[in-house]
Amino acid sequence: MNRKLKKIMIGTAIASAVFTSTMTPTFANTVTHRVGTGDTLWIISQKYQVSLEEIYQLNPQYRNNSAINVGDVVNVPAKQQQTTYTVQQNDTPWIISNKFKISLKDFLKANGLKEGQHIYPGQKVLIPAASNSAMTYTVQNNDTPWIISNKFKVNLNDFLQINGLREGQHIYPGQTVTIPTSSGVTPPASNTTPPNSSSSPSKSYVTHTVKNGDNLWDLSIQYGIPFKELQDVNGLRDNHVLRLGDRLTIPVYHIPVKSTPGPQYGELLDWWTEAQYVIPIGKVFIVEDFYTGRKWTMKRTIGANHADVEPLTARDAAIMKEVWGGNYSWNRRPVIVEVDGRRLAASASAMPHDVQYINNNNFQGHSDLYFSNSTRHVDGKRDDAHQKNVLIAAGR
Template sequence: MNKKFKKIIIGTAIASTVLTSTMTSAFANPLTHRVAAGDTLWIISQKYQVSLEEIYRLNPQYRNNTAINAGDVVKVPTKQQQTTYTVQQNDTPWIISNKFKVSLNDFLKINGLREGQHIYPGQRMLIPSTSSNTSTYTVQNNDTPWIISNKFNVSLKEFLNANGLKEGQHIYPGQTVTIPSTSGAVPPASNPTPPTSSTPSKSYITHTVKNGDNLWTLSIQYGIPFKELQNVNGLRDNHVLRIGDRLTIPVHHIPVKSTPGPQYGELLDWWTEAQYVVPIGKVFIVEDFHTGRRWSMKRTIGANHADVEPLTARDAAIMKEVWGGNYSWNRRPVIVEVDGRRLAASASAMPHDIQYINNNNFQGHSDLYFSNSTRHVDGKRDEAHQRNVLIAAGR
């Protein structure tokens, strides 16, 4: 096993089977710890009884490279009372926020997490206290942000801001969302139980066409393939939408799959699962399986597989470093971190064809494959990519 990768695994993965919810520390003014021989970031976090995320927040230089050397100085949070939770197998930020009836946005903020960032079994997460000027609501079947905002008499913008949502972003039955205080309403009682089915499921909502809508922008807004939106509504390529038309929008619910260990990703089928978890327009983290290097990307197009682009010039530079200093068609196993999940994938790093993101020093897009993704040119499997997907899945 690659020594650097092994150090990353040892430094982040914690064997834990006991659920804990206790009073422990959150940070105020940081202390400093001088690294001794044998120290890892995980050992330091355990010594001071803080989470790895708290260490990363104070020492952002270690997010992409967790290696530390004797004599280095690491900032460590000081203590104040705060409820914490130890991450269990298959936990995600969404699952934990629902378990404690807090909004996902509040949970991400208090732990310094970005949307799509992965958490590991054994990590200690801070649980935000319930705010006195907000209430929570558990999403029901067919709920949308617009329906909920109207139910509680708040503006859609206020609702989206309170929950860290973007317009058109999906919400799911069982999800806990925050209701802004201006409503003065008490949410109806319901059970915050996330979907438990082990197979993908689908429900439907209705969209009323407004000025400026077209099928392409709606397919991106709702995270579904253009052709699927056409087929569900029985429309042809030349169909013209009219204001007031009502369209059926499929909503795909993709359950979390177990993995052999925290370093591996879920093995999701591209056609029935992965393309809905990573829809066009989605921003996510890519982690190189062998080195642990991480960078941000966005899916900008692609049907048979995901066509993706690095968000910034720095992200493009990290990609180039991972591929040995040159952009390349060589395939590498990677992990895609999105919405608190880790997915097994395979990536190449050669920019080509259409480009949507400018000023990132990457002239075009690159390819990202999931299980059963195929080539655009001929619709056939790329066996090298598929072998890498299985490596990233621990198969």
């Protein structure tokens, strides 16, 4: 072979190799896909919106033989992009996730947040792209996780997991949830009426299998129901000892949204049959003073006849004090409770007393929050001043 031609061929081969190496893309993040029935490499590429070449780059074993088997693991480049958002006044993780139509679980994970954790105006948060393998759905009146999972023919546990929900947790009309999709599933028509529609509260039941570390008090908090009710439903006494594998019946309450005379008013919910299930122990929410519009964040930490609540931070406690004229006070004021996209009519006082669960908030104890038909702890009787304020906040 001509020596000059040989040099040209070798040089071309080297250049080609260098060029190929230079052009090989690198992926900062990858995800794994476990092959299911009916999957092909092309179907997987469409599902994750990547090219076949990108899949071959990460899985060179399939370049000459693209046959895959159920159970195989295929590496896929993660191409989701994230944008930043500046938290506005009164924003919560739930409000932001609904605003951008992403799952609450994805938003919390992207920002390293826990459920119920506080965010502040001016804070920068990440907005993850919507998952390519799921779609979103706007909750309708009387929807429940069980109803939605049946509507879309998906597993209830899968639905709960992708939305960061626990068994028995409430969802509300207007809330955006993520549907784990499977091939061929399409959303129902927007005028689809959920089964068993009703304007009255309803109740269903789920079963909890006792696992290591469970106790009745923690389970009552987990499922958002009163401790005494959990005992009574299962016929248990105070000294009952749970055993691994025991099966407990858990009541799940579905509280429909009620109409109000105007957007400035709150829903008039009965404490015993409605409000205590919308504001369970452990729930974090915003309180708005009805007359001034000032807002602060609180958490229900205890309480049976009414909600015993505490300001979440020292700043929240300071706002409370300002609303009550610069001093903590037993005076009652009508308020609106903003929780999970709902506005509830209530009445609040601002005197710290007795048991305290939140430290470092400059509020030594808890204060009282009343809803319709809430009663005093001390004697179980009606507090007329609180009830009058509840009706004011409800526009009655």
